[in-house]
Amino acid sequence: MLLWQLACVTGIVAICTGVFVSIGVQQLRAEAETSALSIARTVAADSDARAGVARASADIGTPSNASLRGGPLSVLAAAAEANTGALFIVITDDHGIRLAHPDPQMLGAEVSTGFAEALAGRETVSWESGTLGESARAKVPVRDPDTDEPVGEVSVGFAPSSVFKELPLLLGGVALAATAALALGAVVSIVLRRRLERLTLGLQPEEMSALIQNQAAVLDGVGDGVLAWGPDGVVTVANTTAARLLGISDLVGRRIHDLALPGPVIAALAGEPKSPSRGRRGSDADEPVVLADHVVFIDTHPVSRPNRDLGMIAVIRDRTDVVTLTDRLESVASMTDALRVQRHEFANRLHVAAGLMDAGRVPDARDYLDDVLDASRSADIPAAGGHLTEPFLLSLVEAKSAQAGERGVLLTVGSDSLVRGVVSAPEEVATVLANLVDNAVRAAVYGKQPRWVDVELLDDGDTLGMTVSDSGQGVPDGAQVFGEMRRKELDPDAVHGRGIGLPLVRDVAARLGGEVWLADAGGREGSGAVFCARLPGVMRPPAHPERGEDR
CATH class of the missing domain: 3.30.450.20 (PAS domain)
Structure with a gap:
């Protein structure tokens, strides 16, 4: 880039130098031509010159060289040459015969250049070569004093050496300016190069182009x-x-x-x-x-x-999908653990009954089975048999009840719960209900005795509504429960629940067209927070409606 900049600056300076030199030469040429024209006009306007040329033109014969030497016209021309520094001042008659010339040998002979324009009454300015070499010359007609008709001409010329005597000074100034311009261009180019290196961290244009392409490929x-x-x-x-x-x-x-x-x-x-x-x-x-x-x-x-x-x-x-899937897997794992515990307990009861029967104590075995049956009817979820018959919800609540019992929290289903349909979106329902219950259990653990969580479930067509309340300390004023997220375990001063489940359930409910909201912040004695959810499109009618419902 530095070399390109220097080459560009050099080219511009060279062009400007050529233009300035050309203009200077043209100006010197114009000044010489103007001076020659002015001198020629002055000599042609002299009364003695006009009279002398008119007499010579009126003479039929050609004047001899001897008669012209030292004549008034020669003296006049020599004086003008001395005063103006002209190369020559030549005066001719109407036939182009030299009446005055710097070289006396040329007097009485015809001029080597044309004189027709002057005899036609026109002034001319040009660069021509004659007997004295190339010169900038001007030709002006000499007019008869009586008739004012052209009767001859005055030709004044300046030698190139005198015309361009100031050219070296001009060229020196232009060369000095060009050198200064080149030096300034080189300094500016170096400064720009260093600044570009700082801005681009030393990368060359090709490297920057490759870097941009790689960056675009990586980002996309x-x-x-x-x-x-x-x-x-x-x-x-x-x-x-x-x-x-x-x-x-x-x-x-x-x-x-x-x-x-x-x-x-x-x-x-x-x-x-x-x-x-x-x-x-x-x-x-x-x-x-x-x-x-x-x-x-x-x-x-x-x-x-x-x-x-x-x-x-x-x-x-x-990580929305990953976290959602993790919570769903946790729900499935909790139900699996609950079923495993129930299976183990059921196997133990069968072993007891079989042992009594093997010992011949059939009445005792019958009494034991009756006690087991009564205990199952009075489980920790008293309304599960009468108010919650949907298999998926029943298994999920029982699994959560077992988990809550391990932490000293009693999970119950409210007596007003009534679900007549069948869950058609188990993943969404499990995510919302399990997270709300988990948050409520965590809040109840840090509350006062008795520690409990109550769940209310109602369906209306394809919509499932749920309410989860607890005995925790409630939600502090101003807490953004749907915006703050914490993965760590809570302490007694923490916000209700663990926080990450609430944004997730809100997202799930919103995708279904429903909502999750905080119905009551709680905080009163023995009363914690109450969260509600409405999930449309997650229920469908049962395959075999109960008798009395099919009208």
Whole structure:
């Protein structure tokens, strides 16, 4: 680039130098021609010259060389030459015979150049070659004093040496200016080169082109969002995934702190540390963040080159599907554990009954089976048999009841629960109900005795409604339960639930066209929070309606 700049500057200076020299030469030529014309006019207007030329032209014969030497016209021309520095001043009659000439040998002879224009009454200026060599000459007609008709001419010439005597000075000035321009161009080129090296971090244009192509390929090829900004906080790079996750299309050119994003997201992007809370351990680097209907992880890394800070780069990973699937697997695992416990308990009871029968104690075996049957009818979910007959919901609630019992929390189904249809979207229902129940159990664990969680389930056509209440400490005023996310276990001062399930259930309900809301923040003595959910399109009519319902 430096060589190209120097070549460009040199070419421009050379062109300007040629133009200036050409203009200077043309100006000197014009000045010489103008001076010759002025002198010729002056001599031609002299009364003695006019009278002498008129007499010579009126004479029929040709004047001899001897008669012209030292004549008045020769004296007049010689005096004018001495005063003006002209190369020659020649005076002729109407036949082109020299009446005055610097070389006396040429007197009385015809001039070597044309004189017709002057005899026609016209003045001419030109560069011509004659007996005295090339010169800038002017030819002016000499007019008769009486008739004012052209009767001869005056030719005045200047030698090139006298015309261009100032040319070396002109060329020296132009050469000095050209040298100064070249030196200035070289200095500016070097300064620009160094500045470009600082701005491009020493990369050459070919390397920058390859870097841009590789960057475009990488940014469009990765599935994660990539966001980069300089030390001033202005975004310089953003791929389409980052724009989609953040919900902002025009990211480039905007400041990070000016983006319309939640505070936790801005803090995560800017790499700001979060305020520590009691009972939390570990770093916030792997903290998930709720962003609209996505659960994302944001990793930020500083970017620098030797002795220079280039800014930050953030990688935004969408983990909504992974977290949702994890919660669904946890629900399935909890139901599997509950079924395993029930199977083990059922096997133990069968062993007891078989042992009594093998011992011949059939009445005792009968009494034992009756006691087991009575115990199953008075289970911890008294309404499960009468108010909750849907198989999927019944198994899910029983599994959650077993888990809650292990933590000292009593899970019950309200007596007003009534589900007549069959669940047609078990994954969505399990995600919402299991998360609400898990949050309620966690809140009840930190509440006062008795610790309980109550679930109400009602269906209306294809819509399932649920209400989950607990005996915890409630939701503190101003807590954003649907926006804050914490993966760590809660302490007694933490917000209701663990936080990550609530944004997920809200997302699931929104996709179904329903909603999840906080009906009562609680906080009163023995009363915790109450969450409600409405899930349309998750129920269908039973395959075999109960008698009395088919009219």
